[in-house]
Amino acid sequence: METYVAALDQGTTSSRAILFSRTGETAGMAQHPFRQIYPRPGWVEHDPMEIWATEKQALAEAAEAAAPGQIAALGITNQRETAILWERATGRPVYNAIVWQCRRTAAICDRLKARGLEETVAERTGLLIDAYFSGTKIKWMLDTVPGLRGRAERGELCFGTVDSWLIWNLTGGRVHVTDYSNASRTMLFNIHTLEWDQELCAALDIPLSLLPEPRPNSETYGTVAEGIPGLEALAGVPICGSAGDQAAALFGQACFAPGQAKNTYGTGCFTLMNIGETPARSQAGLVTSVGWSVKGKTAYALEGSVFNAGSAIQWLRDELGLIGSAPECDRLAESIDSSGGVYVVPAFTGLGAPYWDMYARGTIVGLTRGTTKAHIARAVLDSIAFQVTDLIRVMEEVRPLTELRVDGGASVSDLLMQTQADLLGLPVDRPVQVETTAFGAAALAGLAAGVWRDFDELERLRRSQRVFRPHREGAECAGEYRQWRRAVERSRGWIENEL
Numbered sequence: 001m002e003t004y005v006a007a008l009d010q011g012t013t014s015s016r017a018i019l020f021s022r023t024g025e026t027a028g029m030a031q032h033p034f035r036q037i038y039p040r041p042g043w044v045e046h047d048p049m050e051i052w053a054t055e056k057q058a059l060a061e062a063a064e065a066a067a068p069g070q071i072a073a074l075g076i077t078n079q080r081e082t083a084i085l086w087e088r089a090t091g092r093p094v095y096n097a098i099v100w101q102c103r104r105t106a107a108i109c110d111r112l113k114a115r116g117l118e119e120t121v122a123e124r125t126g127l128l129i130d131a132y133f134s135g136t137k138i139k140w141m142l143d144t145v146p147g148l149r150g151r152a153e154r155g156e157l158c159f160g161t162v163d164s165w166l167i168w169n170l171t172g173g174r175v176h177v178t179d180y181s182n183a184s185r186t187m188l189f190n191i192h193t194l195e196w197d198q199e200l201c202a203a204l205d206i207p208l209s210l211l212p213e214p215r216p217n218s219e220t221y222g223t224v225a226e227g228i229p230g231l232e233a234l235a236g237v238p239i240c241g242s243a244g245d246q247a248a249a250l251f252g253q254a255c256f257a258p259g260q261a262k263n264t265y266g267t268g269c270f271t272l273m274n275i276g277e278t279p280a281r282s283q284a285g286l287v288t289s290v291g292w293s294v295k296g297k298t299a300y301a302l303e304g305s306v307f308n309a310g311s312a313i314q315w316l317r318d319e320l321g322l323i324g325s326a327p328e329c330d331r332l333a334e335s336i337d338s339s340g341g342v343y344v345v346p347a348f349t350g351l352g353a354p355y356w357d358m359y360a361r362g363t364i365v366g367l368t369r370g371t372t373k374a375h376i377a378r379a380v381l382d383s384i385a386f387q388v389t390d391l392i393r394v395m396e397e398v399r400p401l402t403e404l405r406v407d408g409g410a411s412v413s414d415l416l417m418q419t420q421a422d423l424l425g426l427p428v429d430r431p432v433q434v435e436t437t438a439f440g441a442a443a444l445a446g447l448a449a450g451v452w453r454d455f456d457e458l459e460r461l462r463r464s465q466r467v468f469r470p471h472r473e474g475a476e477c478a479g480e481y482r483q484w485r486r487a488v489e490r491s492r493g494w495i496e497n498e499l
């Protein structure tokens with residue numbers, strides 16, 4: 001009888017569930033989008049009940065591919081940092097989920113910086129002080145929503161990132177836990193001791209009673225409760241793997257050895273490198289989080305992100321109307337040999353690591369009378385590869401890389417992958433199984449449930465679809481990269497006087 005492992009992949013715009021076979025193939029899948037709530041400019045919320053309802057429905061539908069008893073384990077991966085508060089007694093949320101993208105706590109972050117907390121936060125949590133992370137979102141709810149602080153102090157409320165919220169609901173309110181990778185994104189978690197940091201919780205006025213128990217990423221947290229409408233057939237299935245989406249993708253790409261790295265080419269890009277059992281810090285504004293802790297061994301990950309990558313292709317399509325679809329960007333770009341000296345810096349919302357310049361704005365340089373839309377399309381694809389190269393160059397100051405494993409919507413572009421290999425001077429490896437995030441969650445759960453024995457077995461399940469090897473001369477690429485850096489300089493500090 002075939003055995004399956006189910007993964008919940010709770011993303012920013014949709015809830016998905018995927019069933020994986022023992023050989024790592026996709027056996028069933030369902031997906032449901034849910035509402036994005038924008039109460040004010042810069043604010044982003046989700047309805048936690050909608051997150052649970054759509055995820056439950058996706059799981060019920062995906063599970064239809066299996067007969068009763070065939071699902072051996074359930075793993076969870078999720079949009080990170082998004083903060084939810086609910087009543088311990090009833091499981092009712094007391095406010096909407098404040099989403100990772102939400103900037104409402106920027107002023108709280110400025111005050112924390114003014115108090116000189118940056119070094120403590122970096123040293124203990126591996127993070128920067130930013131509205132992105134959950135800690136200030138919790139503080140905002142407790143400070144702003146009438147009655148919440150008192151209730152939190154009386155122990156009546158629970159906090160969770162989305163993994164906690166799903167595990168709580170799946171276990172019928174019996175289990176209040178989070179995993180180390182998700183805890184790492186709260187700005188409250190000491191990544192050295194793997195415990196909540198009491199001093200930081202105090203600095204943010206967050207009562208410890210609110211927080212879930214932090215747990216390793218691959219062990220049984222609880223089982224699916226009886227009587228959850230739609231999930232009756234899954235009652236008793238162990239929930240035994242959990243990791244935030246980027247950590248899960250690193251695991252799903254089998255980057256088990258220090259120095260192995262993956263990049264996800266989506267709306268933005270996320271590059272993560274396994275740096276082994278010591279949480280090294282980068283001086284260039286990369287963050288350090290727990291990747292996973294499995295069977296007593298913790299792997300840390302260095303992470304950098306690019307704010308605008310695939311979104312620049314969407315911009316060509318939706319705002320400029322230069323292309324009708326994303327694949328057309330490839331076809332146009334492939335119709336010429338190079339961007340003809342044109343550079344696009346898609347700093348639409350400023351620049352992240354290693355520049356950290358919120359005053360940067362998008363720039364196109366090198367236009368001539370002969371520039372065509374093909375040159376612009378090619379320069380946009382190049383800009384994605386250049387930005388990832390920027391990140392990897394600073395990562396390599398911590399540890400050199402031997403190859404880059406890739407996934408995400410824009411990794412289907414052969415030209416982009418080839419350009420990336422040329423710029424890095426490293427092989428770029430695209431796997432057959434593109435659902436690396438969900439597979440990572442399934443792999444963590446399947447390891448705990450004994451479906452897979454060890455990392456070696458998981459490693460063998462990952463098969464390359466294509467490996468792009470560097471073709472072009474290093475000197476030629478180095479010249480282009482220098483020009484890219486000049487273009488970036490032109491985009492920097494652009495709106496300094498207007499903010």
Ligand code: ADP
Pocket residue numbers: 265266267268309310311312313314326327328329330408409410411412413
């Ligand atoms: P996210 O999860 O961030 O929403 P996805 O991983 O689904 O993103 O990737 C979507 C991105 O992939 C889009 O921004 C789109 O521009 C890009 N994309 C999709 N198909 C292609 C293609 N053929 N060539 C280049 N980019 C593509």
